[in-house]
Amino acid sequence: MATSISSSLLPSNGVDVSSKKKDVIRHTVNFSASMWGGQFLTPDKVQPEDLVMEKQVIEELKEEVRKELMIKASSNESTQHKKLMELIDAVQRLGVAYHFEEEIEEALQRIYVTYREKWTDQNNLQSISLWFRLLRQEGFNVSSGIFKNRMNDKGKFKESLCEDAQGMLSLYEASYMRVEGEEVLDAALEFTKTHLAIIAKDPSCDSLLRTQIQQALKQPLRKRLPRVEAVRYMPIYQQEASHNEVLLKLAKLDFNLLQSIHKEELRQLCKWWKDLGMQQKLPYVRDRLIEGYFWILGVYYEPHHSRTRIFLLKTSMWLIVLDDTYDNYGTYEELKIFTDAVERWSMGYMDTLPEYMKLIYQELLSHHQEMEEELEKEGKAYQIPYVIEMAKDIIQNNLLEAKWLKEGYMPSLEEYLSVSMKTCTYGVMIARAYVGRSDNLVNEDTFKWVATYPPIVKAACLVLRLMDDITTHEEEQERGHVASSIECYQKETGASEKEASEFISNKVEDAWKVINRDSLKPTEIPFPLLTPIINYARACDLLYKVNDGYTHAGKEIINHIKSILVYPIPIEDSRSNA
Numbered sequence: 001m002a003t004s005i006s007s008s009l010l011p012s013n014g015v016d017v018s019s020k021k022k023d024v025i026r027h028t029v030n031f032s033a034s035m036w037g038g039q040f041l042t043p044d045k046v047q048p049e050d051l052v053m054e055k056q057v058i059e060e061l062k063e064e065v066r067k068e069l070m071i072k073a074s075s076n077e078s079t080q081h082k083k084l085m086e087l088i089d090a091v092q093r094l095g096v097a098y099h100f101e102e103e104i105e106e107a108l109q110r111i112y113v114t115y116r117e118k119w120t121d122q123n124n125l126q127s128i129s130l131w132f133r134l135l136r137q138e139g140f141n142v143s144s145g146i147f148k149n150r151m152n153d154k155g156k157f158k159e160s161l162c163e164d165a166q167g168m169l170s171l172y173e174a175s176y177m178r179v180e181g182e183e184v185l186d187a188a189l190e191f192t193k194t195h196l197a198i199i200a201k202d203p204s205c206d207s208l209l210r211t212q213i214q215q216a217l218k219q220p221l222r223k224r225l226p227r228v229e230a231v232r233y234m235p236i237y238q239q240e241a242s243h244n245e246v247l248l249k250l251a252k253l254d255f256n257l258l259q260s261i262h263k264e265e266l267r268q269l270c271k272w273w274k275d276l277g278m279q280q281k282l283p284y285v286r287d288r289l290i291e292g293y294f295w296i297l298g299v300y301y302e303p304h305h306s307r308t309r310i311f312l313l314k315t316s317m318w319l320i321v322l323d324d325t326y327d328n329y330g331t332y333e334e335l336k337i338f339t340d341a342v343e344r345w346s347m348g349y350m351d352t353l354p355e356y357m358k359l360i361y362q363e364l365l366s367h368h369q370e371m372e373e374e375l376e377k378e379g380k381a382y383q384i385p386y387v388i389e390m391a392k393d394i395i396q397n398n399l400l401e402a403k404w405l406k407e408g409y410m411p412s413l414e415e416y417l418s419v420s421m422k423t424c425t426y427g428v429m430i431a432r433a434y435v436g437r438s439d440n441l442v443n444e445d446t447f448k449w450v451a452t453y454p455p456i457v458k459a460a461c462l463v464l465r466l467m468d469d470i471t472t473h474e475e476e477q478e479r480g481h482v483a484s485s486i487e488c489y490q491k492e493t494g495a496s497e498k499e500a501s502e503f504i505s506n507k508v509e510d511a512w513k514v515i516n517r518d519s520l521k522p523t524e525i526p527f528p529l530l531t532p533i534i535n536y537a538r539a540c541d542l543l544y545k546v547n548d549g550y551t552h553a554g555k556e557i558i559n560h561i562k563s564i565l566v567y568p569i570p571i572e573d574s575r576s577n578a
Contacts (some may be wrong), residue, residue, distance in 0.1 A: 026329055031551065033279070034287040035558070040270045040565070044263045054257050061250035062099050065091070068244075069100060073107035078120040081111055085130055090237060090244065092137075093221070094251035095230030098302045101528075105138065112140045119146065125167030129174040133221075136177035139521040144182045147171070151184070157191040165199050168192050169213055176222035179517035180510070193217065208239055222512075223541040225298040230255060231563045252569045259568055261303055266293050266565065269313055278321070281359055284329045285321050291550050292316045294561045298539040299433060299532045307436045311371055315432050318367060319394075319425045321360055326398040327482075330357075332406045339399045343392055375436060383435045386447035390428040397422040401482045413488040417465070420485070421458060424465040426536055430457055433532040441526045449525055456518035456533055459511040463537040466504050466511070467544035472551075512537070 069091075072084035088104055091097050097104060112135055121127040128146060135142045150171075151157050161168060172192035178185035199205055200213045215232065224232075234251060237243050273289045296312045326335055334354050341349040341361055350358055372384040397419045404411060411419070421427070431450040434442045450457055466485055473484035483491075489500045515537055519530050542560070543549040549557040 024331055026331065029328060030284070031286045034290065035553070036290045038270070038274075040263065040266045040290060041274070043267060044260050051257065051260060054253055058250060058253050058257065061246055061253070064246045065096075065244075065250060066100060066103060068246075069103045069107060073103070073110055081114070082121060082127055085111070085127075085134055086242075087244065087247070088134060089130060090247060092226075093229055093233045094237065094247065095226055095301070096247075096251050096254050099254075108135060108138045108140065111135070112142070117143050117146065122146075122149075125150065125161065125164055126170040129167065129170035133170075133174040133177055136174075136516070136520070137222075139519055139523065139527050141520045144178070144185050147184050147188060151187070155187070157187060161191075162195045162199070165196075165205060165209055165213070168196055168199070169209070169216060172196055172216060173221045176220040176512075177516055178513055179520075180513045182513075208236065212236060219541060219545070222516075223538050225535065225538050225542055227297055227301045227564055228542065228560055231560075231569075234569065249571070252571050256568045256571070258301060258303060259565065261306070262293075262297060262301070263565060265306060265310060266290070269293060269310065272314070273317065276359075276363065282321065282325075282356060285324045286551060288320065288550060289313075289317060290561060290565075291553055291557070292320070294557075294564060295539050295543065295550065297564060298542070299535045304438045307438070308433065311436055312429065312432055314367055316425075316429065318360075318364055319429070322364075322395070322398065323423075323425070325357070325360065326402055330402075332402050335399055335402050339395050342395045345388060345392070371435065380436070382444055383442075383447060386444075386451060387428060387431050387435060390431055390451055394422050394425060394428055405482045410483050410491050411488060413485060413492055416483065416485060416488045417462070420465045421453065421461045424461050424468070426461040426464050427453055427457055430460065430533055430536060433536075434529065439528075441529055446525055446529065454518070454524065455514050456530065459514035459518070460533050460537045462511040463508055463515075464540045464544075466508050467540045468548070470501055470504055471544050471546065472548045 069084070069087060072080045072087065075081065075084075084107055088097075088107060091100060091104070111131070115131070119128045119131040121131075132142055132144070132146065150161060161171075169192075171188055175185045175189040175192065178189070196213050196217060200210050200217065202210075205213075221229070230251065234248070234255075238248060270289060278285055279287050293313050296309055296316065299312065300309050325338075330338065334357065337352060337354065338357050338361070341353055342364075345365065347362070347365060350361060353361055368384055368388060372381050375381045375383060400419055401423060403409070427450065431447060434446050434450070453461070469484040469486055473486045485504050486497065486500045489495060489503055490497065493500075495503065515534060518524075519527075519534065521527060523530060543557065546556075547554065553561070
């Protein structure tokens with residue numbers, strides 16, 4: 001809703017740029033305060049000596065799991081390869097695959113070369129579906145034609161498959177690895193989705209399997225954030241009779257160790273944010289640092305990505321400041337001045353800005369300068385100019401959206417998406433996910449590649465933009481906001497709101513198909529660099545599935561945050577509970 005805010009209601013250090021006018025009309029809304037208070041400012045109670053002991057035990061357990069992976073991978077027996085795939089699946093879902101990246105890649109490479117287009121256990125739907133999903137996840141382009149023998153002469157999946165609930169669940173998960181034009185996987189998804197919903201209501205269905213089916217129907221594995229999946233999967237894996245006790249203990253200890261690392265990072269970031277005094281100086285900005293850190297943990301949770309994770313969180317908070325300034329506070333005249341200053345990127349332009357924008361501009365430049373100075377010592381300072389140019393592009397497009405709002409302009413859907421793909425900020429966040437990494441996979445070509453918004457980057461941007469639009473467009477229109485994809489499509493086609501939402505939802509699924517296609521080898525950049533892109537898309541499926549879980553975190557998101565950042569996993573001998 002547009003409101004009239006006098007200069008007396010601006011931040012205490014603020015001066016209205018339009019001081020000659022009595023009032024300034026702003027499209028603004030007051031967001032709720034952070035629900036977390038100072039909860040994460042307190043240092044973790046875990047003692048350093050306890051962490052040392054945990055690390056020693058973890059190293060021992062890692063070696064045991066590594067040996068088992070290598071033994072099964074070196075075997076020539078198909079039964080051992082089947083067990084190898086089950087072990088790899090558990091390792092990945094329990095969140096410890098980062099310890100065994102080389103072993104997993106080599107093992108799946110061997111399985112791919114050995115079996116190519118024909119998995120040995122063709123009659124086992126669960127096994128062949130797992131084989132297909134694991135290889136597709138690793139980028140191996142195995143054919144979906146392997147599932148055609150499960151179809152009748154009318155091109156429909158055989159009803160007899162419903163007798164194998166576990167196999168149906170495995171096929172359902174595999175179908176989410178589909179790319180454009182894979183009609184057999186489209187059909188598999190619709191078939192399994194329909195029948196699994198029926199199976200889940202059957203009282204004779206095993207309770208553990210029923211739980212897994214219900215969770216899968218809510219969110220398939222392909223769209224789950226690794227860190228959240230680890231918490232969800234541990235109690236399920238523990239109840240499986242064939243679970244690996246060493247692997248389970250490793251997963252629990254490793255989770256708790258990483259949680260301690262994450263809590264210390266978050267404590268430092270909370271202090272940084274508090275010291276900035278943002279809520280006092282710019283009270284219109286959403287105070288969502290905890291939710292932001294949870295989002296970034298979804299992209300990178302591994303300890304060796306700590307520096308990049310901190311840089312990403314600080315970046316994301318400044319993008320929120322900019323987003324709320326352009327969407328929720330600044331006048332068009334103020335935004336033009338700020339956009340020009342960002343384009344010039346120099347502290348010398350500070351005095352041209354309205355008073356309340358000076359803090360934003362100063363910290364924006366300082367944040368990048370600080371990171372550039374650190375990277376310069378490693379010969380990686382070339383990375384910062386690329387992300388700065390992408391940031392400038394975002395700001396220019398933000399101003400265009402502000403102009404549309406000022407003029408009451410309704411863009412076409414295509415025009416809207418070409419601009420909002422930039423303003424959703426995922427492109428620049430993906431680029432920044434490569435800044436300061438500790439490995440040698442990133443080079444200058446990586447940043448040149450991201451800056452062109454290649455299909456997989458564009459698809460991740462669309463997932464965020466469109467899912468956000470579906471859940472927030474009504475709220476945003478009430479307070480005065482540029483038209484969303486929903487309104488653009490309605491105006492263009494005469495569709496109802498429901499029809500528009502369905503159309504946009506289908507575009508989200510099409511974007512996932514692009515992500516899957518561009519994750520198949522050979523890839524344009526090293527395969528591991530695609531992981532943060534996929535995880536960014538996954539974060540949207542969690543945060544925007546029902547509502548805006550970032551701005552208005554509900555019970556589910558709050559519970560996820562607590563499970564990741566507050567509650568450690570109990571360590572007990574699971575054999576006593578099996």
